[in-house]
Amino acid sequence: MGYYPAGYPSVQDSVDALVSMAKNGCDVLEVGVPYSDPVMDGLVIQQATEVALENGFKLHQLFDVIAGVREQVDTPMLVMSYWNPVIRYGLEKFADELKSSGAQGMITPDLIPDEADKWIQISDELDLDRVFLVAPSSSDARISNNSDVSRGFVYSVSTMGITGERAKLDELARSLVSRVKSSSETPTCVGVGISTAAQVREVNGYADGAIVGTAFVKAYQTDGLQGLEEKTKELALGLG
Numbered sequence: 001m002g003y004y005p006a007g008y009p010s011v012q013d014s015v016d017a018l019v020s021m022a023k024n025g026c027d028v029l030e031v032g033v034p035y036s037d038p039v040m041d042g043l044v045i046q047q048a049t050e051v052a053l054e055n056g057f058k059l060h061q062l063f064d065v066i067a068g069v070r071e072q073v074d075t076p077m078l079v080m081s082y083w084n085p086v087i088r089y090g091l092e093k094f095a096d097e098l099k100s101s102g103a104q105g106m107i108t109p110d111l112i113p114d115e116a117d118k119w120i121q122i123s124d125e126l127d128l129d130r131v132f133l134v135a136p137s138s139s140d141a142r143i144s145n146n147s148d149v150s151r152g153f154v155y156s157v158s159t160m161g162i163t164g165e166r167a168k169l170d171e172l173a174r175s176l177v178s179r180v181k182s183s184s185e186t187p188t189c190v191g192v193g194i195s196t197a198a199q200v201r202e203v204n205g206y207a208d209g210a211i212v213g214t215a216f217v218k219a220y221q222t223d224g225l226q227g228l229e230e231k232t233k234e235l236a237l238g239l240g
Contacts, residue, residue, distance in 0.1 A: 001189060002026035002232065003080065003213030004220075005034055006065040007057030008048045015068035017220060020229050022075035025236025029069065030107065030211065033062055033081035044214045048221065059089050063101040070102030078129060078152070080107040095122045105129025105152055113149040123151065131155050134180060134188075136172040143176075147184035153208060156180060158192045177207045197237045204239065 002021045006014050018029050034049035034057050066077055079098060086094050086108075098106065105128040111119070113132055123130045129152030134143045136157070147154040158173035173190050180188045190203045191211030203210040212235055219231035 001028040001030055001078075001191075001209055001211045002216050002235075003030040003032055003045075003191075003211065004216055005032035005045065005049050005052055006062045007034055007052035007055065008217075008220075009051050010055055011057070011061050011065055012068070014052075014065050016225060017228055018065070018069045018077075019072045020225055021216065021232050022069070022073040024229050024232040025239070026075065026232060027239075028209070029075050029077045030213070031062070031066060031069075031077055031079050031103070032213075033059065033079060033085055035082050035085055037082070037084075042214055044218050044221070048217050059085055060097075063097045066098075066101040066103045077103045078105050078107050078131065079103055080109065083108055083111045091118055092122060095119075095126055095128065099126045099128060103128075105131065107131040107133075107155060109133055109155075113146055116149075120149065129153075133157055134176065136176050138176075140179065140183065143179050144183040147180050147186045147188070150186050153187040153189050154180060154184070155211070156188045156190045156207065158190050158194070158203075173203070174206055197235050200235050200239065201237075 004014060004017050004021060008014050018031065022029055032049065034052040036053065062079065069077065105123065119130060130150060131152055131154065132146040132150045133155045134146050156173065156176045177188055177190060187208035189209035189211050190207045194200060194203060194210050194212050195215040200210045216228060216231060219227040
């Protein structure tokens with residue numbers, strides 16, 4: 001699964017980037033929503049989302065990005081958004097446009113099931129996936145509940161901290177996935193810190209998917225669309 005922020009560095013550029021990722025090895029696309037207070041994101045992604053906002057990105061353009069990608073590829077798409085932008089936009093309106101633009105659901109890093117009754121109801125009505133997070137610090141009860149309430153998969157955060165590349169993937173990830181699988185039948189994908197083909201291959205050996213973000217954004221920042229294409233192909237080798 002590959003993450004890329006909508007609107008970076010422009011709306012059309014982000015459409016082109018996501019289409020390239022889909023065509024070169026990503027099985028699922030994670031479309032990030034630029035936000036002024038991205039508490040889970042590392043410096044690379046923060047810088048990219050700041051550029052998008054400085055260039056005038058507005059939340060309603062998220063759905064233009066999704067629709068633009070959907071016109072060219074049928075790769076599943078999930079939006080990754082902090083909860084405040086969704087609430088400000090209007091949850092029902094956001095969910096309706098999410099569905100109509102062609103996305104399959106949403107990852108909500110700062111929303112817990114205990115406070116998500118309305119989103120759970122609407123996502124059921126619209127048949128949208130809803131992905132909650134679990135972390136190494138989560139209690140067994142929290143892991144079980146977040147996993148069971150999630151639709152599509154539950155997001156296992158590989159390590160304590162923010163997103164970004166790490167030389168050695170935290171061993172806590174394997175333990176966390178084991179805890180998820182022992183308490184729920186919901187698939188789980190691992191994210192935070194995955195940046196190499198070897199790590200992708202390692203994670204896919206014990207989890208249901210590997211989520212990569214910073215490495216893709218960094219590749220685009222350094223070498224544009226060509227660099228992003230090459231990085232996607234490189235990481236996809238981990239699936240071979």
